[in-house]
Amino acid sequence: MDDQNKNLILATALSFIVILVWFLLFPPEEQTPTTDPEQVVATAPDQQATDTAPTPPSLATPQETRETALAEGARLDIDSPSLAGSISLTGGRIDDLALKDYFVTLKDEENVTLLSPVGTGNSYYALYGWAPGGTLNYDQVPGSNTEWQVESGETLAPGSPVTLVWDNGAGLTFRREISVDDKFLFTVKQSVENTTDSEQRLAPYGIVARHGEPDTKKFFILHEGVVRMSDGELEETKYADMPDMDFSQAENANVETISVSENGWVGFTDKYWMTSLLPAPGQGFTSVAKYSASNDVYQTETRLPTMSVAPGQTAETTTYLFAGAKEWETIRNYEKDKGFDRFLDSIDWGWFFFLTKPIFWVLHHLHALIGNMGFSIIALTIIIKAVLFPLAYKSYASMAKMKELQPEMEKLKERAGDDRQKLQQEMMALYKKEKVNPASGCLPLLLQIPIFFSLYKVIFVTIELRHAPFIGWIRDLSAPDPSSILNLFGLLPFAPPEAGSLLAIISLGVLPILLGISMWLQQKLNPAPTDQTQAMIFAWMPWIFMFMLGSFASGLVLYWITNNTITFIQQYAIMRSHGYKPDVFGNIKSSFNKKKKTEAK
Structure with a gap:
């Protein structure tokens, strides 16, 4: 056997073996039935012993159709060049979102649905609220079941923000202004006005929750699950690995928290779609990934520091929500224009990122x-x-x-x-x-x-x-x-x-x-x-x-x-x-x- 043929056979054999190994996919796991989550808990950021936890919504009727769930309660429409959907005034949840430019298959015109309301078998939504501190309790701050009123705006669209308002009846008035651009970025400005005669302590938070493990591709070369950036460190956690995170007795869930000093984001990524919480650049926060086995809920959170609001004063904070398609140019523009640290790394570039990035x-x-x-x-x-x-x-x-x-x-x-x-x-x-x-x-x-x-x-x-x-x-x-x-x-x-x-x-x-x-x-x-x-x-x-x-x-x-x-x-x-x-x-x-x-x- 001459050396030339030896080399060619060796190289081809190596190519054959490596390709087979690389593209070997993991066998699909059996999907376990989604249980009925009674509540999703998130530890209050205030760290005081008297503080309790916010309560995102229950899933009382998981067999409801999407249409039935959307018909329950008042809603505010979302209509942008890229998105269509609505916001539930119960909890102010962004829980109904479809992508106008993307279709499920080439054969039909059914738009890809990204977010779904509570009551369906695949509930997936973003929720914002305030965790009580000091003498406050959860009845006095907005949470998952708060009935918001529309203060301004009729339909959420680019250049047309909407403002929701809720008065707790005890001297605190909460407002939530939501705006959206022509792509996939929501800006959420939360504020609280203190008309009491004493200082109030409370902390804003954001949650993205998924009820039940989603149907993923389960290719080992593809990451689907939690993706987050924490002061320059990228971390990925698959859905299947979230039950193995450290168990917190206080939260009755498997939890992994990371303290972020100034730049970061956290959310869930699928093959083509992503929903991420993005605090303003420079804002410190606690990045949380959580799995509640008792109700089979996957959750990511941003817990912002506790604010002290003096009598007669108003405190506010601005955060962002990305909910849409992982378009390279769109995400790159958000990274450059908004300052979201390494947001392009939310796309799964893999081990050969030094090749995949320039190739793309x-x-x-x-x-x-x-x-x-x-x-x-x-x-x-x-x-x-x-x-x-x-x-x-x-x-x-x-x-x-x-x-x-x-x-x-x-x-x-x-x-x-x-x-x-x-x-x-x-x-x-x-x-x-x-x-x-x-x-x-x-x-x-x-x-x-x-x-x-x-x-x-x-x-x-x-x-x-x-x-x-x-x-x-x-x-x-x-x-x-x-x-x-x-x-x-x-x-x-x-x-x-x-x-x-x-x-x-x-x-x-x-x-x-x-x-x-x-x-x-x-x-x-x-x-x-x-x-x-x-x-x-x-x-x-x-x-x-x-x-x-x-x-x-x-x-x-x-x-x-x-x-x-x-x-x-x-x-x-x-x-x-x-x-x-x-x-x-x-x-x-x-x-x-x-x-x-x-x-x-």
Whole structure:
């Protein structure tokens, strides 16, 4: 087995093994039925022994439909270019939110629902309030069941804030002004006016609560759950790990608190959507992640410091709520314009963040120029190949030099006979004399592994690839090629097998087939190995990769096809420049002749 073939087989085998391991997903966990949460508790920030806990709403009827739950109680509409929904005046909860620009599937026009009210089986909402301190109790501060009144505004829209008011009947008047921009950011200004004759102590808080574990993707390369930034430190906690957090007897829940001195945020992230609480930059607070096993509720909180409000004075605080799609440009603008510390890290860039971030940056700007994400991926691949070209040139030149040395190496084998040690010594001497590195041939392929992973991560987690069309039948580059060889790519009158079925494995689309062909043609730049084992490995390799990558995102397969095509052109040109003329058609013909001879035997 010559060194060139050894390197190629080794590199390809490594690629195969690493790809299989990397894309192995965890088996889905069985969803446990959602119990009936009686209450969700959050420890008061005042830290006084007499203080008790705020009480977000109960889930009395988890079997209610969304429509029924929305019909209960007074509401205030939300209508912005990006969001539609309503605010419940009971508790002032932001608990009804749909994303206007995003749809559940390509086949229908049902908008993605992000937040849902109490009473449904998947309650998910944001709640604000005040924790009592000093002589106050929870009946004297607004909480989960406070009935707010509308003081100003009719519909929450950009440039049209609404103000809610509640008088506790004991000298304290609370107001909550809520505004929204044209994307996904709410500004929540809470204030309390003290008309009593004594100082009052109380602390504002914000809560995002989810009743029951949501239906997540459960890919180990994707984080879904708590994501938070605490003075420059990013922390991620999956839903499944929240019950393992330290148990607090005082809160009767598993709790993890972090004291943030000036910059941070906390919330829940899904693959494409996120709901996060963001105190104003420079504001210290306590960041809380909590799981209540007794009622199966997941919760994140921001607990702001206790305020002392003198008689006749008003105290106020401003915080923010992000509730929407994890659009790169939108989140980046909030990070820059609002000063939200490292808010772009709310997107799951993964272990290779030093590659995924710049790769997406280039892809984003290419898409802004080209207007088609598929052609942008092709352009990105060309740029990557151009950056790696110096190394590729050196590698292919070394491979061409190895071809030139082939006759001399055959002579060395004849002289050495069965003395393998002598053969290795003489071959190394020959390599040193001719300045050839036998290992350089596999370097470009090995370098493709982290790039491949990074591009997969970008295509898998960034919402910009979701439902992004390419050409013709490819309407979603984040999904597998929907065409199928089993129905002759749509010519026969039946649908291809659904994903997850046994037939789906062999239901190859156009792009996976083109991938297999591109790998096969790349092999034909060199004659087939004379060793039968090597020849068999080479013969099967393109088609194994074709089936293995057939169910991957179309965008990734498109990248691989483009990469193979450019590699073929580069290698062919470099070999020609070094005096070796690849006989592609001859090698193809030779491979078919060998098959015929094998069948004849």
